[in-house]
Amino acid sequence: MSELPYEIVIGLEVHVQLKTNTKLFCRCSTAFGSPPNTQTCPVCLGMPGSLPVMNKKAYFLGMKTALALHCGIPKFTKWDRKNYFYPDLPKGYQTSQFDLPMSEEGYLDIKSTKDEFEPRRVRIIRAHLEEDAGKSIHDEAAGKADSRIDLNRTGTPLLEIVSYPDMRSAAEAKAYMQELRLLLTYLDVSDCNMQEGSLRCDANVNLHITTDDGVIATPIVEIKNMNSFRSVERGINYEAKRQYDVWQETGKVLGELPKQTRGWDDSAQVTRSQREKEESADYRYFPCPDLIPVVVTDEQIDEVRHEIGDLPAALRDRLESEYDLTTYTADVIVNQGLGFVEYYLELAAASGDNKLAGNWVQGEVLRILNDLEIGISDFGVSAAALAELLKLIQAGDLDSSKAKDVFTVMLESGKSAAAVVEDLGIEKVDESALEDLCRLLVERNQRIVDDVKNGNEKAVGALIGQAKKENPNVNPGQVRQICLDIINSL
Amino acid sequence: MSLTRQDVEKVALLARLKFDDEGLDKMTSHMVQIVEYVDKLSELNTDDVEPMAHALDVFNALAEDEPRASLPREEALRNAPKNDDEYFRVPAVLGE
Amino acid sequence: MSIIQKTATEQLALLQAGELTSVELTQAYLDRIEQVDGSIGAFLRVESDSALQQAATIDAKRSAGDSLGKLAGLPVAIKDILCTKDTPTTCGSRMLEHFQPPYNATAVEKLLSADAVILGRTNMDEFAMGSSTENSAYQTTQNPWDITRIPGGSSGGAAACVAADMAPLSLGTDTGGSIRQPAALCGCVGLKPTYGRVSRYGLIAFASSLDQIGPLARTVDDTALLLEVLAGYDPLDSTSVNRETPAYSQTVHQPLEGLTLGVVEQHFSEGIDAEVATSVQQAIQVYQSLGATIKSIEMPHADYGIATYYIIAPCEASSNLARYDGAHYGYRTDQAEVLAELAEDGSDEGPLVRMYRKTRSEGFGSEVQRRIMLGTYALSEGYYEAFYLKALKVRRLIRQDYDRAFEQVDLIIGPVTANPAFAKGEKTSDPMAMYLEDLYTVTANLAGVAGISLPCGFTSAGLPVGLQLQSAPFEEEKLLRAAQMYQSATDFHSRRPELS
């Protein structure tokens, strides 16, 4: 990466929609996709006289996430108002947390399996609760037609997770987002659906450019609207290049320009200035007088801590050290989610072969899940049933290609491995019969014998094909080994 | 702390209010007068005083996460100055 | 003696005894309103039809022997700041001229479930900002004792309608004195409960950390009766406090033994009207004659009350009133005019921002705009610490003054206002003079303590003077019993204004 004339400095603000039934301050449903303005009440419409009451579950889901991010949980936290006018914000302020957030100072470790960057610990400044805004729909002919406002989403609970500017490339930012999403999935605190907006990301980006006069920093730009992992990566890379060009043109450095907000336009693949957001940059935060502070005890914090199960980083380590899997395989398994890991662990235990189990879940099982576009919970072959198949492989009763055939039938029929083997007429070939067959084939194929003797072991493959024609049940591995032994003894 | 007409104009934009020339003059003079008065708080030393945002020391008003019925849409939209039976309508928000 | 001259407690007894129907009582008040409100202007809207209907329903329930609520059949007037489902609720503002809330305020729900009859909506300063009810967008209200004078505010209509016998009971709200000051100037009783005692759900917010709903009535026992219905924990208001509501109306007649009252000397120093001071001092002597001990106490930060209040209240208001932007409900300026204007002045302001600014400048009156401006300024970058944060700290000091005082005394006794009702228009062009009206009342709101105003005399011009008692948080029972002791020993509360 060092060929770039600059270093990119990135901090991310991630908004996570918490998995609650109701909104943060009223008891309207948070379900996605309802007809516009059907999930509102006096509170989330910001009607005169209405008052907010904090959702208990949202607070504890927030705490669970913060603890998993190694954040500290202050005993006292309060709510503040962030004042600005926008039609998707019916109260004229967003209820958020300013100086005393519910959690602070944590971290998330990221690493690349493709060696795109060195492992890095990204520090977390804080994670705080706030309410979401509604949705504004703008017509194409800006300035002419009305904007339409849907307030169903208004008041949905969000956890905003703010990182330090610790990332140094778009790939790191993308990896951070992916690792965070995985963590949230393991915690079961969010649906993490980026299309539906339940996981959103804003990036603060600037450059450190080495010049003859030392290192200079460009003005910080906040990029909004990056709604996929790919757009996080592309948006940041675009913005870095843009900032470099602007710096070459203007020479403006950090402090000489106010912080700018730009939106990522995914269809045009550019960032665009969002001027109207900057005009009202004085948010006049102050404590919300309608909400009272929350005070938690050590016991409550411990209780939440105990609810947290296995998390991705720890599981990866365990799969590598205890199960002897490669970093890559452990990563693939853990990245599929907790259900997938549990499937693997059960398979490994039942089959008694950690490596073989690892290869099978990472290979066949994952391939089929991807083909069918389903999750492990909907997968038709249980870990116990698959373990029976793996045992047949270990016993040498099935070669891997036969085993795949059996697996396919198991998936379609729901039958056990043994039953499918029988149905397919796969029988174990008698050892002496197999040796007789191999001896016959060697005798018939002097050229192959010569090739092998001349060092071309691969030539023996042709004999496997012939053996299969004679008896479809032979194990190719065995045929190969026996033929080689015979040839070498000649 | 002197408050100028320009300051007042800036505050008016923040507050989404608009004054004509005369209104701005009047607002400025009233605000100057009031700000001068309230500035008497600076006589007090409050270095070791905890700010008091709420009248009472009560904590933890938390509600269970159980859905209640929302308003029917026609109720939600009924008071809107402009709506199309589905959405609230407002003048265009300019993107650029 | 006409039925409307009786107290609510007396009327209730007659209703319960079957000697009076709610329809008769309601009709008597409607007739009175018809007769005198033309000159007083206490009501923004009189809801005759629905009131008579409610009254008839309650009468029917009574004759059927059904169980009835604590206010069964009594008419109550409501300050037009409490949301009432599917009924206009204007808050005295043009901004909410056609607004009909889709829900009831908790206080309104409580009245309805107590089988009260809602008579109509009373006038008020716009968004409760004012001390004279001259800031209403709709009308002024005249003081029943002298119609050239103001009734006080912001609950001016609420006080005037009780004083002029147009309602036996009414609901007001008090953010800096808005119940107690008009009660004092109109010669009735008004109580601001402890912050958190009465739910604010459905009370259109002015300054959320100071607002409280409270009762106005002619007598202390009537006030106790209404407070008993209003008070109580509400899970819809995070700032409402979960405490048992005492049976105020049952205990109000029990005198307090060994009562100690605190007097703040500064209250009687410069600025106070001599006749007002005399009346209040005589009231203190009445208490002495009733066996109370009078103790001089210090409230060293009381003088900073107005300054503290006029930072905190506008700051909260600037945010609370941001929702009135013409987008989702309430007034919106003419959209075509916005576009035409923009085309003409070539401003780079977008149509939305211009719509907001025009809507708010047209929809709010000048006092409301002034407070929004002040609050916006005091919260803005560079001023937050000097103003808002500083005010929160002084607020703590004021609260500590109260805490120390209530370690020494049961209640604090003193004036409600420095002067009797002033002439209409006298202070409209001088905001600071108007703000100083709240001198003796704002500190209770800042500290969150309870306060009551009760009639304690008349000036030579025949204007009522109010006496204020303040108690520690949640000591309303003590407040009411002490007030009742005074009322039993005096007759200022029974004098009525002459109205044609």
Ligand SMILES: [Zn+2]
């Ligand atoms: Zn809602």
